[in-house]
Amino acid sequence: xxxxxxxxxxxxxxxxxxxxxxxxxxxxxxxxxxxxxxxxxxxxxxxxxxxxxxxxxxxxxxxxxxxxxxxxxxxxxxxxxxxxxxxxxxxxxxxxxxxxxxxxxxxxxxxxxxxxxxxxxxxxxxxxxxxxxxxxxxxxxxxxxxxxxxxxxxxxxxxxxxxxxxxxxxxx
Amino acid sequence: xxxxxxxxxxxxxxxxxxxxxxxxxxxxxxxxxxxxxxxxxxxxxxxxxxxxxxxxxxxxxxxxxxxxxxxxxxxxxxxxxxxxxxxxxxxxxxxxxxxxxxxxxxxxxxxxxxxxxxxxxxxxxxxxxxxxxxxxxxxxxxxxxxxxxxxxxxxxxxxxxxxxxxxxxxxxxxxxxxxxxxxxxxxxxxxxxxxxxxxxxxxxxxxxxxxxxxxxxxxxxxxxxxxxxxxxxxxxxxxxxxxxxxxxxxxxxxxxxxxxxxxxxxxxxxxxxxxxxxxxxxxxxxxxxxxxxxxxxxxxxxxxxxxxxxxxxxxxxxxxxxxxxxxxxxxxxxxxxxxxxxxxxxxxxxxxxxxxxxxxxxxxxxxxxxxxxxxxxxxxxxxxxxxxxxxxxxxxxxxxxxxxxxxxxxxxxxxxxxxxxxxxxxxxxxxxxxxxxxxxxxxxxxxxxxxxxxxxxxxxxxxxxxxxxxxxxxxxxxxxxxxxxxxxxxxxxxxxxxxxxxxxxxxxxxxxxxxxxxxxxxxxxxxxxxxxxxxxxxxxxxxxxxxxxxxxxxxxxxxxxxxxxxxxxxxxxxxxxxxxxxxxxxxxxxxxxxxxxxxxxxxxxxxxxxxxxxxxxxxxxxxxxxxxxxxxxxxxxxxxxxxxxxxxxxxxxxxxxxxxxxxxxxxxxxxxxxxxxxxxxxxxxxxxxxxxxxxxxxxxxxxxxxxxxxxxxxxxxxxxxxxxxxxxxxxxxxxxxxxxxxxxxxxxxxxxxxxxxxxxxxxxxxxxxxxxxxxxxxxxxxxxxxxxxxxxxxxxxxxxxxx
Numbered sequence: 016x017x018x019x020x021x022x023x024x025x026x027x028x029x030x031x032x033x034x035x036x037x038x039x040x041x042x043x044x045x046x047x048x049x050x051x052x053x054x055x056x057x058x059x060x061x062x063x064x065x066x067x068x069x070x071x072x073x074x075x076x077x078x079x080x081x082x083x084x085x086x087x088x089x090x091x092x093x094x095x096x097x098x099x100x101x102x103x104x105x106x107x108x109x110x111x112x113x114x115x116x117x118x119x120x121x122x123x124x125x126x127x128x129x130x131x132x133x134x135x136x137x138x139x140x141x142x143x144x145x146x147x148x149x150x151x152x153x154x155x156x157x158x159x160x161x162x163x164x165x166x167x168x169x170x171x172x173x174x175x176x177x178x179x180x181x182x183x184x185x186x187x
Numbered sequence: 188x189x190x191x192x193x194x195x196x197x198x199x200x201x202x203x204x205x206x207x208x209x210x211x212x213x214x215x216x217x218x219x220x221x222x223x224x225x226x227x228x229x230x231x232x233x234x235x236x237x238x239x240x241x242x243x244x245x246x247x248x249x250x251x252x253x254x255x256x257x258x259x260x261x262x263x264x265x266x267x268x269x270x271x272x273x274x275x276x277x278x279x280x281x282x283x284x285x286x287x288x289x290x291x292x293x294x295x296x297x298x299x300x301x302x303x304x305x306x307x308x309x310x311x312x313x314x315x316x317x318x319x320x321x322x323x324x325x326x327x328x329x330x331x332x333x334x335x336x337x338x339x340x341x342x343x344x345x346x347x348x349x350x351x352x353x354x355x356x357x358x359x360x361x362x363x364x365x366x367x368x369x370x371x372x373x374x375x376x377x378x379x380x381x382x383x384x385x386x387x388x389x390x391x392x393x394x395x396x397x398x399x400x401x402x403x404x405x406x407x408x409x410x411x412x413x414x415x416x417x418x419x420x421x422x423x424x425x426x427x428x429x430x431x432x433x434x435x436x437x438x439x440x441x442x443x444x445x446x447x448x449x450x451x452x453x454x455x456x457x458x459x460x461x462x463x464x465x466x467x468x469x470x471x472x473x474x475x476x477x478x479x480x481x482x483x484x485x486x487x488x489x490x491x492x493x494x495x496x497x498x499x500x501x502x503x504x505x506x507x508x509x510x511x512x513x514x515x516x517x518x519x520x521x522x523x524x525x526x527x528x529x530x531x532x533x534x535x536x537x538x539x540x541x542x543x544x545x546x547x548x549x550x551x552x553x554x555x556x557x558x559x560x561x562x563x564x565x566x567x568x569x570x571x572x573x574x575x576x577x578x579x580x581x582x583x584x585x586x587x588x589x590x591x592x593x594x595x596x597x598x599x600x601x602x603x604x605x606x607x608x609x610x611x612x613x614x615x616x617x618x619x620x621x622x623x624x625x626x627x628x629x630x631x632x633x634x635x636x637x638x639x640x641x642x643x644x645x646x647x648x649x650x651x652x653x654x655x656x657x658x659x660x661x662x663x664x665x666x667x668x669x670x671x672x673x674x675x676x677x678x679x680x681x682x683x684x685x686x687x688x689x690x691x692x693x694x695x696x697x698x699x700x701x702x703x704x705x706x707x708x709x710x711x712x713x714x715x716x717x718x719x720x721x722x723x724x725x726x727x728x729x730x731x732x733x734x735x736x737x738x739x740x741x742x743x744x745x746x747x748x749x750x751x752x753x754x755x756x757x758x759x760x761x762x763x764x765x766x767x768x769x770x771x772x773x774x775x776x777x778x779x780x781x782x783x784x785x786x787x788x789x790x791x792x793x794x795x796x797x798x799x800x801x802x803x804x805x806x807x808x809x810x811x812x813x814x815x816x817x818x819x820x821x822x823x824x825x826x827x828x829x830x831x832x833x834x835x836x837x838x839x840x841x842x843x844x845x846x847x848x849x850x851x852x853x854x855x856x857x858x859x860x861x862x863x864x865x866x867x868x869x870x871x872x873x874x875x876x877x878x879x880x881x882x883x884x885x886x887x888x889x890x891x892x893x894x895x896x897x898x899x900x901x902x903x904x905x906x907x908x909x910x911x912x913x914x915x916x917x918x919x920x921x922x923x924x925x926x927x928x929x930x931x932x933x934x935x936x937x938x939x940x941x942x943x944x945x946x947x948x949x950x951x952x953x954x955x956x957x958x959x960x961x962x963x964x965x966x967x968x969x970x971x972x973x974x975x976x977x978x979x980x981x982x983x984x985x986x987x988x989x990x
Contacts, residue, residue: 038310047308052226053219055451057400058484062908065400093219106217110209113873116881117709118216119223119400119451144916151908153400153452154709156880157916180207180873183199 024088026051027095035082042066042077044085045092053093053122057151064150067123068092074130076149093122096129105129105167111178114163116154124150128164136172138164197790202729203722204936207873210714211733212707221449224404225481227419232406232477233262235467236312237486238302238319240294243330243561243901244341245323247290247301255304255318260311263470264319265303267291270469275435277346278465281458281680282535283354284364284526285346286564288462293326295343295524296563297903298489303466305478328561328901332498332521335362335558343524343559354526355535355557364526364557369540370617375552378513382504388588391970392577394496394521394562395893396488396906397569398913399708401451403491404481407467411475415442420464423453423706424746427680429738431460432468447736453708454885455568456492458529458748488906492529492565493895496521497577501585504550509593509600513550514543516581520557520566528557528566529748530573531678531685537573538835540617541669544582545626545839546604551616561901569889570882570946572670572749579666583951587663587958588967596643597955598634601665602627612932619669621837622931622939625865629841629927630665633863636925637843650963656851658987662844662956666948670940671754671836680745684831687755688742689763691720692825693771695813697806698730701763704744705756706736710942711874712752716760718870719936723764724771725791725805742827750838750940753870754931759830761935766826770812774824775803777817836931836939838866840948844956850987853979855891855957857920862949866941867930875941879924882945888914889946890953892972912972961985 019034026049033048045051045068054077057063066077069091096103105125108114115121124147131138131146138146143164144157152160162179170176202208215221252264267289270276277285290301302319306312327341334340342348342361351358355365379385405420416438422428425445433440450457467480482491497518504513520536522528530537536555543551567573586604590597605626606613613621639661646659675684688704701720705712712735717728735741744756768788775793776783785796794802803811812824845859862879869875892912896904905911930937950971957973958966964985969977982988 036310043309046225047228050228051219052223053221055223055401056225057402057451058908060484060908062913063400063484093217097218102214102217109217110213113207113210113877115210115213115216116711116877117400117450117452118212118221119709121216122219125217144919148915148917151400151913151915153398153454153885153913154881155877156882156884156922157919158880158922159877161916178209180209180876182202182208183206 020083022082022086024085024090026090027092033082037081037083039082040078041080041082041085044082045077051092051094055119055122057119062151064127065120065123067126067150069126069130074127091126093125096125104170108163108167108170112159112163112166113180114155114159120150120152124152124160128167131164132168132171137168201721201725201727201791203718204870206718206871208714208718208728208871210711212711212713223401223449223451224406224419224421227406229406229408229477232479233305233307233474234309234312235303235305235470235478235480236309236316237300237463238304238316238321240290240297240299240301242294242323242325243297243328244295244326244343246293246326248322248324250302251320252302254320255315258315258318260307261304261315262474263305265289265466265470273469275465275469278435278460280525280527282526282528282530283532286525286527288465293345296561297901298486298563300462303470305470305474329362330560330562330897330899330901332519332558332560335560336360343561362559364522364559365535367536367555368553370552371550372552375513375515375550378550379502379504379515382512383506384592385502385504386585386588386592387500387502388585388968389500390584390968392495392497392499392580393971394895395494395569395889396895396911397454397456397494398488398911399452399454399456402482402484402487403457403461403463405464405467406477406479407471408477409471409475415444416468417444417446418468419446419448421450421457422447423457423708423748425706425736426704426738426743427683427746428460430683431681444739447706450708454570455494455748457708459492459527461491485907488911489903490563492527492568493563494565494569494571495577496566499577499581501581503585503589505589507593509589509595509603511546511548511604514548516542516553518555520555521560521562522557522566523562523564524559525564526557527564530567531672531680532682533677534573537567538669539574539578541575541619541667542578542581543615543617544579545606545665545667547606547610549616553617562897570885570943572668572943572947573672575669576947576950579947580951583664583666584954584968587955591962591967597663598630598639601630620834621667622834622933623929624667624837624839625927625929626665626839629839629863629865632925632927633841633843633861637859637861642845656849657847658850658960660846660848660956660960662952662959664842664948664952664955667837667839668944668947669835669837670750670943671832672749672751673835674833675831683745685745686829686831687744687751687759688829689756689759690742690825690827691763691767693726693767693809693812695810697726697809699726700732700734702734702741703756703760704742705747705752707747710752710878711871715870715874719757719760720764723761724767725788750943753938754836754934754940755830755832757938758832758935759828762830763826763828766828767824770824771805771808773820774808774811774816778803778811833933836867836934838864838939838941838944840864840944842948842952844952846956848957848960848978850982851990853975853982855973855975855978859923860920861923861925862945863925863927864941864944865927865929866944867928867934867939868937869926869928870938876924878942879945880922882943883922883949884914884919885946886949886953887920888912890950890971890973892974894972
């Protein structure tokens with residue numbers, strides 16, 4: 016065990032101090048010390064993106080960042096997306112377009128999509144699929160995730176939005 | 188008109204069957220407020236890590252745990268010697284075999300569990316695991332199942348070397364697990380002897396892995412003061428786990444609480460009990476503190492339930508018009524080192540006997556030999572519906588092979604052999620009674636939608652152009668699933684009949700809590716079960732709280748796998764809701780002071796017959812149930828139903844895939860995938876579509892890239908996401924979905940299961956398309972995965988890859 020270090024960062028707008036070993040991964044600090052258990056762990060080879068958080072305006076895989084590297088950082092996790100009890104447009108969109116099932120990839124997907132829409136407010140389907148390719152999902156087959164990002168993009172641009180899953184089904 | 192509007196508003200307010208109700212699960216998952224196993228923190232909780240075998244086959248000569256135990260923060264290091272006094276160094280499996288919890292005298296697969304280190308946290312535990320020194324003596328590894336029964340094959344299971352009879356009959360070799368036969372062999376052989384045309388095809392359904400994004404794990408907490416055990420666990424069958432833990436630990440089930448919280452996908456990976464769960468429970472009992480175990484991705488991919496690994500030989504006999512007379516199948520099933528294949532007890536090859544498919548085949552015979560190899564256990568997982576993936580792959584491939592031999596279009600051959608709509612219920616030669624189907628309508632709808640003749644014309648033009656860089660393939664799959672295990676007379680898990688259950692309790696304010704014996708892993712049960720209750724009992728879905736997974740509260744059920752939730756628990760839900768409805772009707776009649784015959788249920792209320800303006804709402808009735816019921820009636824408004832299904836449900840589908848293959852690189856591009864599924868009555872179309880998208884994506888992954896190869900020494904290659912193919916949004920094709928509705932006549936709401944259909948049906952469709960691209964050059968079959976390298980090899984063998 017090596018000497019611990021104090022690390023200070025802003026987490027969802029709140030100043031946070033943690034004391035960690037240099038080897039501690041940011042994902043474990045967030046989940047186990049800060050009790051932000053939204054970001055998840057799906058692999059140990061940096062592929063799945065379930066741990067994605069926004070760090071200083073970049074999507075980072077928190078399993079591939081040491082907490083000590085987050086000194087002074089501005090971090091956004093899924094827990095920081097809803098504001099004043101209102102879901103973020105992306106959260107609303109994922110629900111309206113049925114873009115999640117088990118929910119395990121969802122926090123990482125949302126944070127990654129959040130960064131995408133900051134950079135490209137009106138992405139094409141190809142751009143969405145490309146931008147989201149660092150995030151694996153086992154349940155949805157991605158199609159509804161693409162639709163959800165499009166829904167959120169329209170909403171954030173102030174356009175009218177409508178779910179592609181009308182509430183009353185065809186069998187009644 | 189006003190009444191009409193009012194009625195449609197009442198229908199909308201119910202959010203019942205058939206509507207694309209938004210999910211009740213979503214708000215918590217969207218805000219990072221789900222509760223998965225690794226989110227759980229308990230006072231004094233420790234963390235366990237497995238020490239695993241680097242060898243596929245070796246004797247364990249010595250384990251030195253002294254350095255690990257001396258490491259600061261380490262509380263225990265368990266080995267087989269610690270488990271022996273408790274008789275827990277081996278555990279029973281769902282297949283009637285045993286599996287080593289911690290390796291005793293030898294290891295039988297790479298990464299097998301050898302020791303369990305418990306420490307303050309996962310970092311310390313990982314450090315200490317490195318300090319456990321294990322001395323091995325390597326033994327020759329057996330990895331080729333086709334060599335498993337050779338006289339000089341290495342004996343894997345010395346613990347049962349001389350056992351002549353296993354859980355599924357006689358064993359003829361130390362590596363032989365079982366031989367399972369079904370069908371009339373003599374009649375089938377005669378049909379082949381007399382056939383105008385026969386075809387034979389060998390095929391391998393490769394070993395793959397369900398790879399849920401959340402791996403397996405648990406938090407075991409034995410409370411010494413209370414003498415009770417609580418385990419949070421990634422389990423698709425928590426009640427079964429409770430029973431198993433009770434049998435193993437001698438703690439009464441009443442003092443064991445198994446809780447499956449939110450699960451980050453299961454896909455069949457989380458049905459069985461793994462050594463990590465057992466070791467955590469033992470460690471918690473020994474230490475009197477909670478112990479968490481969360482495996483890594485590599486551990487998940489290399490030691491938890493794999494899928495498939497069926498080496499199949501299919502044969503069809505037919506007349507020259509393509510009418511099929513008989514099917515004969517032999518399978519060598521590679522089950523790894525321990526038979527932990529999750530199946531109903533009487534079915535060691537699952538429901539593989541659905542392999543006569545959607546076709547009226549008069550004679551069939553199937554034989555499956557299960558063998559041990561130095562690989563990790565499993566077999567049934569990954570949306571297989573108990574080996575239906577393999578069964579459907581076999582028959583769909585064989586139809587294509589026969590079509591090629593006869594020069595008949597493969598869709599035409601299917602139309603000639605389909606079981607007709609008026610033949611249902613249809614008894615197959617392998618003893619299954621299909622409930623309902625309309626295969627021809629489904630296939631014709633799909634062929635119209637993709638304009639099949641135009642596709643064939645385009646393909647013909649492309650084939651005529653010898654310079655064309657891209658080869659075009661068209662795949663077809665018309666499958667019949669069997670889901671909803673199952674009738675207790677033929678289906679049980681470790682002796683417990685495969686019923687399922689529901690309890691509904693209506694509160695005085697008309698809201699309700701409902702619990703089932705199944706457990707969702709993302710399929711939306713908390714949303715859809717409420718829809719069934721809403722339509723059946725008139726309680727708005729928005730005020731129905733659905734819970735599963737806690738064995739101390741939910742009624743006993745067999746869990747969620749084999750797409751059994753809708754067929755079995757869904758039926759129990761409907762029947763429990765109908766009991767509520769009927770009691771409510773009696774209470775309403777009491778409130779009206781009329782005969783019950785004069786009161787009828789109407790959506791969300793109980794109306795006086797002949798005067799629809801006079802009614803009692805369900806809410807009014809619920810209140811009365813707690814203060815004013817008819818003389819002699821029990822107070823309260825609740826119902827329970829344990830449903831033993833009379834039969835399975837048999838959903839079906841017709842899929843078409845169009846893809847292009849680059850003859851120089853082997854690169855494959857899916858141009859179109861059109862999937863029609865018929866699962867009878869549709870509870871929530873939005874959720875069904877999501878299940879289809881996910882299943883088709885899995886099918887794409889399995890067919891086009893996933894595999895778990897072993898080298899000769901028994902090293903598993905590619906058991907991380909570095910190699911194991913999980914498609915991203917870029918690779919995953921766009922999916923077109925469609926449906927027809929052919930209800931199950933025996934199901935209370937006519938609904939069939941569906942979630943595994945897309946996986947089951949799409950995989951042979953991809954292979955059909957890939958093979959079709961080369962079919963004009965005499966290719967009848969190519970083994971999966973159809974990765975660029977392997978497809979390029981085929982192209983090169985045909986002389987197409989040279990510029």
